[in-house]
Amino acid sequence: MSGGLLVAGTTSDAGKSVVTAGICRWLVRQGVKVAPFKAQNMSLNSFVTKEGAEIGRAQAMQAQACRVEPTALMNPVLLKPGGERSSQVVLLGKPVGEMSARGYHGGRQQRLLGVVLDCLAELRGTYDAVICEGAGSPAEINLRRTDIVNMGIARNAGLPVLVVGDIDRGGVFASFFGTVALLSPEDQALVAGFLVNKFRGDVSLLEPGLDMLRGLTGRPTYGVLPFRHGLGIDEEDGLRISLRGTVRESNVAPPVGEDVLRVAVCAVPLMSNFTDVDALAAEPGVVVRFVDRAEELADADLVVVPGTRGTVRALEWLRERGLAEALVRRAAEGRPVLGLCGGFQMLGEHVEDDVESRRGHVPGLGVLPVRVRFAPEKTLTRPVGEALGERVEGYEIHHGVAEVLGGEPFLDGCRVGQTWGTHWHGSLESDGFRRAFLREVATASGRRFVPSPDTSFAALREEQLDRLGDLIEEHADTDALWRLIESGAPTGLPFVPPGAPGTPGASG
Structure with missing residues (x-):
């Protein structure tokens, strides 16, 4: 086999990332x-490769999912x-500057097409x-002229x-048809067909619609994937996370000890790498919530102040909502607080920022x-160290340089x-360290919580990822997908104009 495939979506969050992984x-x-x-990703959830990209x-x-090492x-x-x-523009793993959306789409984006095509060609020359x-x-269609990703x-x-279309949102048939109909004939010629995502119920009830869709567009549906909980791993966009009442997907298994452990994550503006708390949520008996009000910290055994792309802005937000005062009071009372990256910076005495916000000297929370x-320069590293007697691996992504003036060393x-x-993102994925840390939190909180000795975040x-692969293998037409990847889009696919005869709303 030697080929490729582009997984597009009718909308953001249609399931492109998980379908691609599957x-x-x-x-x-x-x-x-x-x-x-x-080719181009907009996300505040990022990672550092071994080469520092x-x-x-x-x-x-x-x-x-591919069982290969990620690269730029x-x-x-x-x-x-x-x-x-x-947005900050990161090119081949390194930041190259800030740019407005108008400036990016006004010319810069198209100049990146050659870089993108070279990267894709190199991958295609290396992989099957x-x-x-x-x-x-x-x-x-407003962005098609400068499009380098679709x-x-x-x-x-x-x-x-x-x-890919998310049927759980409703309107999937209109979205499929409208997506194809709005494309030029040259683009339509590459659209081979559709994949329905997040379907609940009896597939036989959907089949008449799929037959009609094929009649209207001349394109088949390559599968109907059922709705499955807990598959939204490593979401791209921290800006769209729902705050009120959000609970991170977690094990339903009862705690090993007598008590559960409650974790509150401050949902700061421009929150980055909120996936850091996934490892906590993976522990039986740990309940993780994203919160935005001071009173929601009261019953938390641990409060996490996560990373952010706007440290100064997040500090202001904490103060406006009374969360800053609650965090300071909590620290003084000896109740557990963990600051990660930008959250760590906010807990300090002050921030001197002439780079990100350009606000100069800004007081921190002082705890x-x-x-x-x-x-x-941005720090991009993959450190390895030890804390609480356990080996820890992580990765750093930050402009802030911390001068530690006292306290007990911690990473x-x-x-x-x-x-x-x-600053270490991903540190809680180290199983031994996570267990040791949670034991400390439980002791400080007076909870009879015991971390599971069997929880392996890497294994989970x-x-x-295997569940994603199973979804494709069991619910997609894998023979047809194989042919598509190996041979490309079928020839002779019809052009579908908007308002085509036989479609709702068409005239004539």
């Missing part, structure tokens, strides 16, 4: 040497939003198959396109003896009483 895991189980690819966590997860080639352009109108993920919708990459690389100065940061701070992640 196809990758299915292929690698067939003995295919496969790699993931996303920053890429989207979704592509790192997809690389794990798999996500050559990463956009990290710093607000509603600007490359499964590409699109972004948003391929029918964003039909722009498909057209230039000759990739067949599979369009850790740490002073932070933002540097123009790259420090600990004062039951307040902890570190592998199980999730």
Whole structure:
């Protein structure tokens, strides 16, 4: 086999990332040497590769599905939003500057097409198959001229396109038809068909609609994937996370000890790498909630202040909502608080920021003896160390440089009483360290909670990826997918104009 496929979606969050990962895991189980690819990703959830390159966590997860080491080639352009109108542009794993959306789409994006195509060509020359993920919708006609991630990459690389739709949202047939109908004839020629995602119920009830869709578009449906809980791993967008009442997917298994452990995560603006708490949620008996009100900290055994792309803005948000005062009071009472990356910086004495917010000297919460100065260069490393007598691995992504002035050493940061701070993302995925940390939290909180000695976060992640592969293998037309990846889009697919005869609302 030698080929590729672009997984597009009718909308954001249609399931492109998990479908791509599922196809990758299915292929690698067939003995295919496969790699993931996303030309351009907009996400605050990122990862550091072994060579020190920053890429989207979704592509790192997809690389794990492929059982290969992630590289910058798999996500050559990463956009990290710093607000509603600007993003940091990360090219081949390194930041190259801030840019407004208008400036990016006004010219910069198209100049990146050559870089993107070179990366894809290198991957295709190394692997038997490359499964590409699109972004948003391929029918964003206002952006088509500068598109390098959907039909722009498909057209230039000759990739067949599979369009995924989330039927749980409703309107999936209209979304499928509208997506195809809005494309040019040249783009439509690459759209091979559809994949229904998150279906609940009897598939036989859906089949008449799928037959009508084929009659209207001339394109088949390659599968209907059932709704499954707990498969939204390593989501891309921290900006869209729902705050009120959100509970991270967690084990329903009862706690090993007598008590559960309650974790509250402050849902700060521009929250980054909120996937850090997935390892906590994986523990039986640990309940993780995202909160945005001070009173929601009252019953928490542990409060996590997560990373953010806007440290100064997040500090202001904490103060406006009374969360800052609650955190300071909590630290003084010896109740557990963990600051990760930007959260660690906020817990310090002050932040000197002439890079990110350009606000200069800004007071921190003052609960850790740490002073932070933002540097123009971004720290991108994969450190290994020891804490609480256990080996710890992590990764760092930050402009802030912390000067630790006291306290007890804790990874790259420090600990004062039951307040902890570190830049190390992913540290809680180290099983022994996570258990030791949770034992400390339980003791400080007076909870009879015991971490499970059998929970392996890496094994749970592998199980999730296998479940994604099972979804494709059991509910998709894998023979047809194989032909599509190997041979490209079928020839002779009809052009579907908007308002075509036989469609609702058509005239004539």
